[in-house]
Amino acid sequence: MGQATCVHALGHLTMYVTNADINKALELCDLLLADDQHGGEKQLCYDGAFMQIYQPLEPEDFASLKARRLRPKRRVRSFARRLMGEDEVPVSESWPLYHELMQEPDNY
Numbered sequence: 001m002g003q004a005t006c007v008h009a010l011g012h013l014t015m016y017v018t019n020a021d022i023n024k025a026l027e028l029c030d031l032l033l034a035d036d037q038h039g040g041e042k043q044l045c046y047d048g049a050f051m052q053i054y055q056p057l058e059p060e061d062f063a064s065l066k067a068r069r070l071r072p073k074r075r076v077r078s079f080a081r082r083l084m085g086e087d088e089v090p091v092s093e094s095w096p097l098y099h100e101l102m103q104e105p106d107n108y
Contacts, residue, residue, distance in 0.1 A: 007033065007041050011048020020064035025049040 014025035035062035056062050
């Protein structure tokens, strides 16, 4: 669990060091982490990077997104596919965009 948390935090860090350039952040995840059998470590890093877009917390998070004109997108899958291709779609950190839908049991 400790290693997974660290790798996820690395994804957040890639967004900070690239000034919220998601393409460069994902490239850094690829460069810093070796391929594993299931792609789990890279996915954790990607999730951390995408979390900066979909769940900004700090004032500098919002400022970076505004400067880059990145807005949380309702079409999460198409946004991720455009950046990463068909195989890997990190949507797990986009749940806040659908919070209202999750409040209705009929949506499950």
